[in-house]
Amino acid sequence: MHNVPNLDEASQPLALAWADTLARTPAAAATLLAGLSAASPPGLAHHFYDVLLEDPRASRFLSHDQVRLRLKPAMQRWLQQILTATPDSINALVAAQRVIGDVHARVGIPVDLVARGARVLKHRLFDRIIAQADESATAFAAIHCLSASMDIALEGMTLAYTHARERSSRTDAAYRLFSLVQNVSTERERQRALLLDWENALLYAMASQNAEAELTGLAQSEFGLWFTHKGIPSFGESSETGQVGALVAAVDTQLQEALAHADFAARFGALQGIRERLAQIRTLMGMLFERIGELDAGSDALTNLLNRRFLPTVLRREIELANSTQTPFSVLLLDLDHFKAINDAHGHDGGDRALQHVAALLGQLTRGSDYLFRYGGEEFVVVLVAATAAQAEVIAENLRKHIAQSPVQLANGHKLSLTTSIGVAAHDGHPDYERLMARADAAMYQAKKRGRDQVVVATDALPDAPGRQALQRG
Known part of the structure; x- marks a missing residue:
């Protein structure tokens, strides 16, 4: 045979x-x-x-x-x-x-x-x-x-x-x-500030006449999204993370009850219970951060983004969350255009600067709850939590535009223009993360094929990208 x-x-x-x-x-x-x-x-x-x-x-x-x-x-x-x-x-x-x-x-x-x-x-x-x-x-x-x-x-x-x-x-x-928190003290202060910002917004909203339109629930806030999508898998399932999750849910329930009161005195009474729970959340988060040490394994040495080692873990968890809570998420696959020509013309130092520049832009233009990976070579993956296909397309177009409008400064002082081709794929309920990545890859390939420097959203009609390799295992 x-x-x-x-x-x-x-x-x-x-x-x-x-x-x-x-x-x-x-x-x-x-x-x-x-x-x-x-x-x-x-x-x-x-x-x-x-x-x-x-x-x-x-x-x-x-x-x-x-x-x-x-x-x-x-x-x-x-x-x-x-x-x-x-x-x-x-x-x-x-x-x-x-x-x-x-x-x-x-x-x-x-x-x-x-x-x-x-x-x-x-x-x-x-x-x-x-x-x-x-x-x-x-x-x-x-x-x-x-x-x-x-x-x-x-x-x-x-x-x-x-x-x-x-x-x-x-x-x-x-x-x-690894915990996805490369700098524990910085991340701890960032999440503490986000929680405080939400509490301040709560105080303002409670005193206003249009609270419902001005305040997002804690679970959907920057802090809430980070805790659900990064905090829990980073800290691990424990009684403390369970308590934080329960407190977040209780805060949002109390918030809805408070908003139902028209008079200020009734709202203020409900506000006290919410603030007590927020204090408990801060205490528990402090305990959780104390358990995390400074770790750097699993990050890409050049860009300081995550490497592809943890991508299967992240995608499996996001699929489980999407299926259990009906929360959407999407994946962006970015590829720097003409990267070989950049290396040939400006050497590997020029190529490295381009990759670091794009990685920095990705960090600036995405949320703290999203995941950023250097997928390999000149490719990056962004896992957008709580994002539909339409929202992911808008984010991808914003990334594409900013990269095109932000040249990288080379060692000799010259500026090098960059563009990127981006494939967008939203989780469609399929349980296999490989298929989600294949759809993003097919969309990115079409963006290249159609002239580069553009965004393509995956559809079932797109052909598979040729020569696609599976996610690295192990």
């Missing part, structure tokens, strides 16, 4: 076991299984997903239309491959199970749900084998082969799933240690 993948050490025993199973299977049993592959997969695939959707956990990754449209045909192909396996196809099949396991881990599909679906498929196929076999010995041999083949396939998936989840857990732990 051409292009047979080389298997790693962990996969080789699976291939040997599968080969042994096929070698022991009589020709009549193999023919029976191959016959089932032509008629059974479509109905079985529907049954597989019907069973999975009975579990409420499955709705998170199976509710998306494109998931169902892609997964059902993929399940049919998987069944056909299992039922028609030959010694020549074993290595490719084992490698494919490892890929499937990686995808399951990335999306977060529970292993027990996959095992449940496989068990249901087995029993359905066993019934069909018994009904179609000419004699019991053939039925027994076919059932034995099918059972062993599916077990080996699941073992391969689980092996990859376990390794991927372990990698993710290590990265998530490092992410919490």
Whole structure:
């Protein structure tokens, strides 16, 4: 067989076991299984997903239309491959199970749900084998082969799933240690100031006649967004972060109750309870910041932005938040135009200055709750929390315009004009962060193709970007 993948050490025993199973299977049993592959997969695939959707956990990754449209045909192909396996196809099949396991881990599909679906498929196929076999010995041999083949396939998936989840857990732990707060004292003062600013705005709003139009709830304030999207994953889930979250929610509830009072005295009475809770939040935040040390691993040495190591962790969390709270978020993928020409004309020092200049602009023109990554080379990623596609497009256009209007100063005193091509992709409910990045990449590629120095928003009609590489794992 051409292009047979080389298997790693962990996969080789699976291939040997599968080969042994096929070698022991009589020709009549193999023919029976191959016959089932032509008629059974479509109905079985529907049954597989019907069973999975009975579990409420499955709705998170199976509710998306494109998931169902892609997964059902993929399940049919998987069944056909299992039922028609030959010694020549074993290595490719084992490698494919490892890929499937990686995808399951990335999306977060529970292993027990996959095992449940496989068990249901087995029993359905066993019934069909018994009904179609000419004699019991053939039925027994076919059932034995099918059972062993599916077990080996699941073992391969689980092996990859376990390794991927372990990698993710290590990265998530490092992410919490890194905390996304490169300068703890500066960040602590910044969040303290944001909380104080909100309290001052609260006092002014309570005294005004148009409070509702003038005050954003604490959860949607700069502080609230930072705490939800950066603070909790930075500090880690704890009783203190839980208390802060509960206090923020209580403040917003009290705020709505206070706004319902028309007279100043009633509002002032409600205000006292809100300010007491804000004081508790400040105390808890001080305790949380005390636990964080100065850490610099995980940042890009040149730009001081995050490197791509933590991008999967951030995207997984934002997808979970989006699905659980119905909060939108979007991704921008920026690529500096003609960067090779900049390096060729001005040397690597010129290129480094350009990258540092753009990184600084990104920091100035985005919110503290957003995430900034140097994705690699001349590419940057911005994760815009609580931002729809329309809002992300406006932000991206503002970034594009400012970069084009802000030349970088070179060491020789000359100024170098820069432009960037930006792809925008909003989270559309799909559970796989790789697909979100692929959509942003496709949009960015179109921005390049259409002449550079522009913003393109991802749509389903855009073709995939050629030669796209997956997010770095580990």
